[in-house]
Amino acid sequence: SAVISQKPSRDICQRGTSLTIQCQVDSQVTMMFWYRQQPGQSLTLIATANQGSEATYESGFVIDKFPISRPNLTFSTLTVSNMSPEDSSIYLCSAWTGLQETQYFGPGTRLLVL
């Protein structure tokens, strides 16, 4: 299994600012992902964080708005740029270890944009 932590756990931000969310896994993992859960909605994949190369974004998500880094096999960051109230969501990091057929999720970062 994998234990995943995220920082910050929650934040309140002003529109127009940016927030970087950190995701740390307790072991090296093959794949890392970033999801968003808007209020009352399901979890939606933002992008796959690729180690050593640019992230792979899903339709509707772009690098300028959600830049992602993955400098090694245990760590990734997601930045929410130029925030607006519509970005108020829970942002979750997940990881696939390659050994078991499941993705493990972090506790999420609850973001409120005013």
Place this chain on the structure above:
Amino acid sequence: DQQVKQNSPSLSVQEGRISILNCDYTNSMFDYFLWYKKYPAEGPTFLISISSIKDKNEDGRFTVFLNKSAKHLSLHIVPSQPGDSAVYFCAASTGTGTASKLTFGTGTRLQVTL
């Protein structure tokens, strides 16, 4: 386009009885399905999964049934316990199992009453 649907937003079951949570999907390319449980302020926790080559998978009190012709899966919890009260998400993936994008339903909130 919601490819994975959980049409019951909530379910209340008495302790000791069976809980049945349902999930429908529209994408015939989905070949791997998972159930996650989510408590407030925590990330989703993996419960059980099933491959499309099977129609049933059991793990303790949890059993998942898959009806490919109907594009329907269900999670049975027997017997239900108060600690099972949480939001349950079904998720689906294609091709490479959970090494790729998971598509989630909107969740069903289960309340197990005494």
